[in-house]
Amino acid sequence: AQSVAQPEDQVNVAEGNPLTVKCTYSVSGNPYLFWYVQYPNRGLQFLLKYITGDNLVKGSYGFEAEFNKSQTSFHLKKPSALVSDSALYFCAVRDLGYGGSQGNLIFGKGTKLSVKP
Amino acid sequence: DSGVTQTPKHLITATGQRVTLRCSPRSGDLSVYWYQQSLDQGLQFLIQYYNGEERAKGNILERFSAQQFPDLHSELNLSSLELGDSALYFCASSVLPPTYGYTFGSGTRLTVV
Numbered sequence: 001a002q003s004v005a006q007p008e009d010q011v012n013v014a015e016g017n018p019l020t021v022k023c024t025y026s027v028s029g030n031p032y033l034f035w036y037v038q039y040p041n042r043g044l045q046f047l048l049k050y051i052t053g054d055n056l057v058k059g060s061y062g063f064e065a066e067f068n069k070s071q072t073s074f075h076l077k078k079p080s081a082l083v084s085d086s087a088l089y090f091c092a093v094r095d096l097g098y099g100g101s102q103g104n105l106i107f108g109k110g111t112k113l114s115v116k117p
Numbered sequence: 118d119s120g121v122t123q124t125p126k127h128l129i130t131a132t133g134q135r136v137t138l139r140c141s142p143r144s145g146d147l148s149v150y151w152y153q154q155s156l157d158q159g160l161q162f163l164i165q166y167y168n169g170e171e172r173a174k175g176n177i178l179e180r181f182s183a184q185q186f187p188d189l190h191s192e193l194n195l196s197s198l199e200l201g202d203s204a205l206y207f208c209a210s211s212v213l214p215p216t217y218g219y220t221f222g223s224g225t226r227l228t229v230v
Binding site for chain 1: 121207215216218220221226
């Protein structure tokens, strides 16, 4: 079955330090991978996606993600964290299985990022 | 503004009541998805419609129903409400296949008292 996992419920980082939010996936075939961010009381906002090509994907707000096929991972990174980056981050993979949900996105449980001054 | 419009933004109602949440998808998107987000259960997929037809069903209770109209807007109906139905309800839209992901609305916060 297609799935995505975010192993950390919460990540704490000091402002100015690099941050990593982890995501691993399990799909049959080539994955389509996404990261979304959710600020308090807001909807999910698209950050970046990997479909094909360069393994390092750059997205909004200075975020980037590295696709690693051998480790089936798609970790979100930022070289220097800001307090304003504090939010809930969701990784998602496109379901490449069969049935009515084929093509739909499967979301991870989310990781709360807390950046302290 | 994401282009996906959800109304109302907030809703407070009593147990046993029925409410309707509305979603207008981004222009050009034929597929609409409904999600429930509560503190203890994360983001739960409820149901998907594509061009007026139900396409996929997730963890949607029998007390809940949805439909998508010819103008592509969608409504989520929640009936016999319980305290545990208090949550954020999100609508998202996309083209199919969703190669470029989903666009989410800002949600409706439902409080059942």
